[in-house]
Amino acid sequence: MRGIDLQVEAGEVFAFLGPNGAGKTTTVEILEGYRKRSGGEVKVLGEDPERARREWRERIGIVLQSCRLDPYLTVRESLELYAGYYATPRPVEEVVELVGLGGKADERTGKLSGGQQRRLDVGMALVGDPELLFLDEPTTGFDPQARRQAWEAIAGLRQLGKTVFLTTHYMDEAQQLADRVAIIAGGEVVARGTPEDLGDRENQPATVHYREGGREVRVETTTLVKTLHELTGQALERGEDLEGLEVTRPTLEDVYLELTAHAEVAE
Amino acid sequence: MSGLALVGHQFRYDQKAFWRNPASVFFTVMFPVVLLLIFATVFGGQTVDVRGGIKTTTYYVPAIITLSVISATMQSLAMSLVIAREDGRLKRSRGTPMPPWVFIAGRVGNSIVVALMMLALLAAIGRLLYGVDVPWDRLPAIVATLVVGAAAFCCLGIALTAAIPSQDAAAPIVNALLLPLYFLSGVFIPDDQLPSGVIHFADAFPIRHFFEAFFDAYVPAHGAGGASISWDNLAIVAIWGVAGLLLSIRFFRWTPRGG
Numbered sequence: 001m002r003g004i005d006l007q008v009e010a011g012e013v014f015a016f017l018g019p020n021g022a023g024k025t026t027t028v029e030i031l032e033g034y035r036k037r038s039g040g041e042v043k044v045l046g047e048d049p050e051r052a053r054r055e056w057r058e059r060i061g062i063v064l065q066s067c068r069l070d071p072y073l074t075v076r077e078s079l080e081l082y083a084g085y086y087a088t089p090r091p092v093e094e095v096v097e098l099v100g101l102g103g104k105a106d107e108r109t110g111k112l113s114g115g116q117q118r119r120l121d122v123g124m125a126l127v128g129d130p131e132l133l134f135l136d137e138p139t140t141g142f143d144p145q146a147r148r149q150a151w152e153a154i155a156g157l158r159q160l161g162k163t164v165f166l167t168t169h170y171m172d173e174a175q176q177l178a179d180r181v182a183i184i185a186g187g188e189v190v191a192r193g194t195p196e197d198l199g200d201r202e203n204q205p206a207t208v209h210y211r212e213g214g215r216e217v218r219v220e221t222t223t224l225v226k227t228l229h230e231l232t233g234q235a236l237e238r239g240e241d242l243e244g245l246e247v248t249r250p251t252l253e254d255v256y257l258e259l260t261a262h263a264e265v266a267e
Numbered sequence: 268m269s270g271l272a273l274v275g276h277q278f279r280y281d282q283k284a285f286w287r288n289p290a291s292v293f294f295t296v297m298f299p300v301v302l303l304l305i306f307a308t309v310f311g312g313q314t315v316d317v318r319g320g321i322k323t324t325t326y327y328v329p330a331i332i333t334l335s336v337i338s339a340t341m342q343s344l345a346m347s348l349v350i351a352r353e354d355g356r357l358k359r360s361r362g363t364p365m366p367p368w369v370f371i372a373g374r375v376g377n378s379i380v381v382a383l384m385m386l387a388l389l390a391a392i393g394r395l396l397y398g399v400d401v402p403w404d405r406l407p408a409i410v411a412t413l414v415v416g417a418a419a420f421c422c423l424g425i426a427l428t429a430a431i432p433s434q435d436a437a438a439p440i441v442n443a444l445l446l447p448l449y450f451l452s453g454v455f456i457p458d459d460q461l462p463s464g465v466i467h468f469a470d471a472f473p474i475r476h477f478f479e480a481f482f483d484a485y486v487p488a489h490g491a492g493g494a495s496i497s498w499d500n501l502a503i504v505a506i507w508g509v510a511g512l513l514l515s516i517r518f519f520r521w522t523p524r525g526g
Contacts, residue, residue, distance in 0.1 A: 032362060034522070054364045062362035067355035070280075072287040077280060084276040085365040108287075128363065 003188050004040075008180075010131070013157070013164040015178035017171070019260050023187045024167040025065060028136050031165065032062055045132060058087055061125030063118075065136040065167075071110025075101050075120055078109055079127050086128035098160075099123040099153045115146025119153045132163045139173060151176055171253050185260040195252060204250050211243040270369060277365075277373030278380075285343075285377055295343050295381060296388075299335035303327060303389060306455075307397055316459035318488055323457070328393035329485035330454045332413075333478045335385035340378040340417045342441050344424035348374065349437040352428065357521040367521070375421045382417040383410070405484055408495035412484045415501055416477040419508025423473070426511040429518035433525050448474045473507035476500040 004027055008014045018024050029035040030042060033049035033056075042049060047056050069078055076092060083089035096105050099119040104112065109120060118138060125133055138154065139147040154177055157164050168174055174181045175195045182192040191198055208219040208227060221227040224247065235242050250258070285291050310323040317326070351357050360370050386409070393399035402409065427444075431437050449455050451465050452475035458466070469475040480500035487495075 034358070034362070054366070057362070057364040060362075062359065064355050064359055064362075067359050069354075070284050070351075070356065072284040073280060077283065081276075081280045082363065084273065085360075085363040087364070124359075 004184070005189065006182060008163065008165060010163050011161055012179040013154075013166060013177055015174035015181045016165065016167045016184060017169065017174045017181055017256070018167075018184035019169055022169075022184045022260070024169075024184060025136055027184070028134055028165065028167050032060070032134055033057075058128060059131050061128060061130035061133045063121045063125045063133070063135045063138060065140070067121065069109040069117060069120060069124075071108060074106050074108055075112070075123075076105045078120060079123055082124045083127045088129060089127050090129045092127065095123045095127050098126065098156060100149070113146065114142055115149040118142070118146070118150045122150070122153045122157075126157070126160075126162075130162070132165065133157060135164060135166045137167055137169065139168070139170070147173075171256050175252060183256060183259055190259045191255070198252060198255060201250060201252070201255055204255075206247055206249050208245070208247055210245045270366065273365060273369045274372045274376065277369055278376045281373050281377040282380070285381065291343060291347070295335070295339050296385065299331050299338060299385060299389065300392065302334070303331040303392060304396075306331070311397070315457040317457070318486060321486065322397075322399075324393065324397035325399050325486060326457055328389060328397070328399045329482045330478065332386055332389045332485070333416075333474075333481050334449060334454050335389060336382040336413055336417050336481075337420050337445065337474065337477070339381040339385055340420040341424035341427065342445060343381070344374060344378055344421055345427045345431065345441050346437045348425065348428045349431045350434050352521065353434045353523045353525055355523055358523065361521050371425070375418070378421050378424075379414060379417045382413060386410075386413055402485060402487060405487070405495045408484045409481075412480050412496060412501060415508075416481065416504050419473065419504045419511065420477070422508045422511030422515060424511075425519060426514035429514065429520065445474070448472055451475075452478050454478055473504050476503040476507075480504060 004023075006014075006016075016024055016027065026035065030037045031044050031049055033044075033052040036050055045056060045059050047053075049056075073081065075096065079092045079095055083092055093105075096102055099122055101116060101119060101123065104116060109117060112120065122133075122135070122138070125135075135154065139150045142150065151173070154164065154166070164177075166174075166177060178195060180193065181195055181198055182189050183198070184190065193200075203222070205220045205222050206224045208221060208224070208231065210217050210231070219227060219231070228247070231242060306327045307324045310327075313323045314320045315323055315326040348357070357370075361367060390399075390401050394401050427441070431440050448469065451461070451469040452472070453461055453466070453469070454474070466475070477500070480497040483497040483500070484495050
């Protein structure tokens, strides 16, 4: 880890995005109080996680990257067990509904699908009614349907007014869930912003494609309106069409790949 | 919840999970019962040349209770804690406000309660099927010996988890330690069949001392009425337990060791 400088506001969903091995889990474990840092300053809910006390743990909820639940307890029992650890838990029945496991409350956790287990994970992190939730790669290895279910549970957290710190290596997950995103690569934050304006996408060069006499033409431009005006003006003067005219901008995925590839070269 | 109420809370759910787990019910509860039935059937009607000659069944009831106590404590704890650690459940519980000692106390309590149940179950089978007297007048000494031994073997089981790298390694490592010592300590093979060199070797380990202490409490010695707690053996078991406790404090880990 080199320079991680982050500020997460109360009530927002913050996504910490980066490729595998970029330092996401290391960072989140420092924030959760699992890991000691070698330097720098960290404050989570106004306290240093390294010196976290029981009162601080009452205010956070954690979903680990991989954690198997006790397969012999039911959904309700797992939540009751965790509710007992907190001074002012949320009612268990309410949490069961919140994470969409209403019909599965008396099912043993070993019988749940991957997506359902992940939703129970979120429920167990939520049952203490924390202000801040950490979710470490909540959907890694999931099929599309299970991901969708997990996303719904996480989106529900926003409605409860929780602050969520999410790590992921999926672009679309950050785009779908987060208010703000920071991209980490090679132990450094390489970009930050809302999913919309990340990597200054609006001002990145656009590419104009068209065909001229069967030949592909690509024009990269930072002054799109001017370029288009010139190209179409010339074509009109010649009385021709610009076959297959198309304008593309870098997608969030392109920005992400570019930024993280760059950091890997710098390693 | 206060600390103790929280231990009770944890204990309740540990009990549920224990009794629903087919592996723990089989190895901790059924296996000792089956062993007692087999030994009593195969060697029943013979005598063992200790205490001036006793029936083999009188020998095997306290022997198998000894085994079941170690199984409910050291074996069961070492395996279940390694599984919970590698599943990430120990790490996860550390992320809650629950103090770590509460979690351990709940598990230890679970083990000691199961050990006491096994005492009742095996003593009842011994009495009903083989006429082995339950020494009611020595019950306080029997329970005290069992609880000291159970606590010591809990500490050893927790310490042992530090030497077990993965879930798959748990059963082989635990069995490789315990099974030979059951044979060498006179739990499976009566004392009078064992060469003295073997018993000397077994004396270096806690199983032999716990067996002797428990045997002394359970089987009335001829002409030595009253002295039912074997203080010297129990002291050695307790020292092993303290060593286990210190090793646990130093080396126990809450986070998975594998990937």
